[in-house]
Amino acid sequence: MTSPALFKNPVPEVPAVLLDALRLARRVVVFSGAGMSAESGIPIFRDAMHGLWAQFSPHELATPEGWEADPARVWAWYEWRRGLVMRAAPHAGHMALGQLASALSRFAGHDVVVDAVTQNVDDLHERAGVKGVQHLHGSLFAPRCSACGQPAEFAGVPPVEPVASLVPPRCKHCQGFIRPGVVWFGESLPQDAWQRTEALMAQCDVLLVVGTSGVVYPAAGLPAAARQAGKWVAEINPTASELSSHIHLHWQTTAAQGLGSLLQALTTRGTA
Numbered sequence: 001m002t003s004p005a006l007f008k009n010p011v012p013e014v015p016a017v018l019l020d021a022l023r024l025a026r027r028v029v030v031f032s033g034a035g036m037s038a039e040s041g042i043p044i045f046r047d048a049m050h051g052l053w054a055q056f057s058p059h060e061l062a063t064p065e066g067w068e069a070d071p072a073r074v075w076a077w078y079e080w081r082r083g084l085v086m087r088a089a090p091h092a093g094h095m096a097l098g099q100l101a102s103a104l105s106r107f108a109g110h111d112v113v114v115d116a117v118t119q120n121v122d123d124l125h126e127r128a129g130v131k132g133v134q135h136l137h138g139s140l141f142a143p144r145c146s147a148c149g150q151p152a153e154f155a156g157v158p159p160v161e162p163v164a165s166l167v168p169p170r171c172k173h174c175q176g177f178i179r180p181g182v183v184w185f186g187e188s189l190p191q192d193a194w195q196r197t198e199a200l201m202a203q204c205d206v207l208l209v210v211g212t213s214g215v216v217y218p219a220a221g222l223p224a225a226a227r228q229a230g231k232w233v234a235e236i237n238p239t240a241s242e243l244s245s246h247i248h249l250h251w252q253t254t255a256a257q258g259l260g261s262l263l264q265a266l267t268t269r270g271t272a
């Protein structure tokens with residue numbers, strides 16, 4: 001027989017102060033970053049630049065100038081990354097986020113609205129059932145025309161093995177090249193997502209920051225601004241970040257473990 005100790009639940013204990021804050025909250029914003037995707041096996045930008053891509057700089061792959069110089073190389077890079085995401089699956093943290101509003105409403109005994117804002121360009125939140133996600137850095141799944149800006153469609157499935165060059169599809173309105181729907185270095189954040197995020201942050205009671213190192217501005221400034229505006233701000237992150245000393249709680253755990261055990265705690269205590 002196997003020792004029961006081997007089956008000890010590794011789920012981390014949910015900090016009491018977090019449950020106390022959530023019990024009073026009517027609106028919660030979850031703000032996620034690269035750590036959330038990394039747990040699904042999606043490499044962060046620089047880690048993805050290996051193999052074929054190691055010979056290129058971020059400037060060549062992810063700037064308007066890099067696109068102008070070689071659209072087929074840039075399109076190949078983003079199609080490869082889209083393929084990586086398509087072969088990945090949402091983890092327990094994404095799944096918990098999809099159920100968080102209903103679990104919180106039962107736990108608190110009043111309706112709770114949960115909104116999600118992410119710096120991630122994948123679609124794992126959506127695939128876990130999270131609605132209305134604000135993508136501050138755009139999305140790998142929202143291509144648009146580089147000339148007229150109309151939303152566009154992919155020509156097919158991305159190649160499994162990386163290729164150095166893939167001619168982008170053409171816009172059916174103006175024949176311009178279709179470009180990735182992500183925000184490149186040197187570009188502004190999408191204005192509608194940014195304005196909605198600012199509104200959500202202003203309305204929320206609790207801000208839960210998950211898996212973001214807090215270094216990419218202007219998004220990185222949101223948690224500190226929320227704290228200054230009187231919001232209760234917690235961070236779920238396995239390592240301390242630049243945010244940690246400026247907020248109410250740094251819960252040292254991963255996105256999958258933290259959000260997963262939070263959902264479990266809300267569910268068991270909410271029905272007691």
Ligand SMILES: [Zn+2]
Nearest residue numbers: 145148171174
């Ligand atoms: Zn067009």
